Amino acid sequence: MVGGRLVSAIAPRSRTRDPVSFVDERLGAGRGLKFLMSYVFPDHWSFLLGEIALYTFIVLIASGTFLALFFDPSTRELTYQGAYGPLHGAQVSAAYASALRLSFDVKGGLLARQVHHWAALLFVAAITLHLLRIVFTGAFRKPRELNYLVGVTLLALAILEGFAGYSLPDDLLSGMGLAIAWGVAMSLPLVGGPFATALWGGRFPGADVFESRLYIAHVFLIPAILAALIAAHLAMIMIQRHSQFPGPGRREDNVVGTPLWPGYALRSLGLFVVVAAVLVLMGGLIQINPVWLWGPYHVYVGTNGAQPDWYLGWLIGALRLMPNLEIHVFGHTIVPNPFFGGALFPGIVFALLYALPWLDRRFISKDYRRHDLLQRPRDNPRRTAFAASVLSGVAIVFAAGSVDRLFYQFGFGYEGAVWFFRGAFLLVPALVFWLTKRICNELSRERAHPLRDWDGELVVRNERGGFDAR
């Protein structure tokens, strides 16, 4: 009886211990595993945004690998003869034909295509929201500046990766987007002409080799850099531990939260599967980028009301809002127009993002110390107002990207709308700065939560030693 109990108590323990001691004896992994399993994650919903981005990346790799098995990155002309009737006999590129084959002939191909596209939209959205959380809570401050730079680079690369992806199928929207990209590349100072010509292998639409350059960038170069930077991003977080919001027992020198094993691992794995489930549902039920309706691209075709993926809306908006300034001197172009909206504007926004930790410590917060406790937006009214103001400017330009839809769908005059957004771009950021600062000051003075009532009373000691209710 006693012996039986002993056996049953030891057997399950040795089952979990054996693989651990197996790797420990060979790699000395015990210490690392102990560190990982007891790593503490502070609990706050906004910390999940980055995790959603990470899990979306995994879904992208999985669905993209499936797509790569069938996609043919070639502009070779052929006569379409697949399952989609309306395009029978049309002269299309092999790339476009294989995108149609994926959508109509390959089992689960359309699901994979749509999951991949929705995941790409979610990927950039999750990164953007994550970045806003970092900016508005001051999480970029010392010691996290380097990791913040990696994060901003990840955003830029994610946008580039998304653009490369939807340029691949060689449908009408792909081609229109690439034409604009070529125009912007041509407009870059000094090197624009030679750079764009070298990249495209000639004048737009470029040599056949351009499609395979785009493909290798989309399926290998950029994803490899993304994966490496994501690894560095996570490693840096683990070296420094998570930042956390102030709260009971939470100090600059500790981290309070759920250890990875077992609670957080299960919850985070659950989040991963939730992300995958939502993306599969969306990919199955909500149509996105039906390339067979857009048709194949030719340099001499275009369509009205064409919109890029959401994360390029701010660039098309900037290109549309820019007045027709183009600098010519002695019969030579000095600054072509697309430079302003397509390169200068995003350049300034990303320069501000990259410089934010240094701008913040030098001019905004005037604080060079290390901080591991986060601020609520109201705790730093100047930074919150500055970030909100820049964000509002970008948001207006983003909204201006939709002026053609406003015209096409609702009949708002295009030119009037453009002038409206030009005016808003000049006025609203200043207004937002002033308003945000006031709201933050007001909130921090009242100590009120915008959603919850403050049910206490604040008592402050005065100079005479008595107490005053404030």
Added chain:
Amino acid sequence: MIRRAWKAVVALVLWRMGALRRKPSPLEEDPSERTVGAPAWAEWLVLALLATTPLLAACVVALVVLEPDTQLLGLAGGALLGLLAAALLVAGRWLVPQETEVEKRPALRDPAQVEEVERDLGAGAEGITRRRLLVGAAGAAGAGLTAAVAIPVVALGPGLEEQLRRTPWHSGRALVDEEGTPILAADVREGSFLTAFPEHADEEDLGSPVVVVRVDPATLNLPPQRRAWAPEGLLAYSKICTHAACAISLYRSPLSQSTQARGPALVCPCHYSTFDVLNGGGVEFGPAGRPLPQLPLSIDARGALRAAGQMSGPVGPSWWGDAS
């Protein structure tokens, strides 16, 4: 003796009461806790969720084999993953021990190591006398390497004009449609919009496509040297926007008196650069910095349209340093 004992009791009670009343400062509070013990319902729920997933997995497999309908596949796949996610989340929240731990944040700095690293770095140059000279030489090598890479790239520039501005148009070349059929002057009616190409030329060449429209010759306002470019009020313009190379595929043609105030215009759908048709392609609105190049037209003896010369300006977008 009794009084001392009484005092001690009172003191003890007061001290305990004080300890009870005194709230610990929030920063000193230790929030760590660990709750063990899974409720029976959670175990059953996770069990039920996990047991249902193989059924849905079988559904997905059956769908792939029998009827790979995108909606059904998405629904079944999403439901399968949703159940799995629910099982994981319920297990994470109710089955396993709920823990809040306090981990000490490691100090990042290690001044002793930093000092040693700096000393080692300095030691790497020990015994070298011409340090500055060597650093300068290394800089020169780097600059030389950069130049060796950059100059060939920039050297692509001068030949660009030839490569990026060529068009197949020349005087006498016939205008044809997508199928290669010549375009007759009589085919182009007022208010319509035709895309034409040079006969026997590559349609995908950026210098090829032009837009042909017809307007009332009396309304024309062309520059004096272009008077003869629009026979019968027929005009041809490059179809490639001078802003960012999109195809100009919108035509604003006033149909009623109320819209007559603004004449016909060619509009690019990408950024709405609007080019005036009557005055030779001038920019009326939008970001384009240069007018749309005009192709002079003539009508041959058969009534077909032919180019009567070269484009009035460079086709497509500008670049830094181009001649335009």
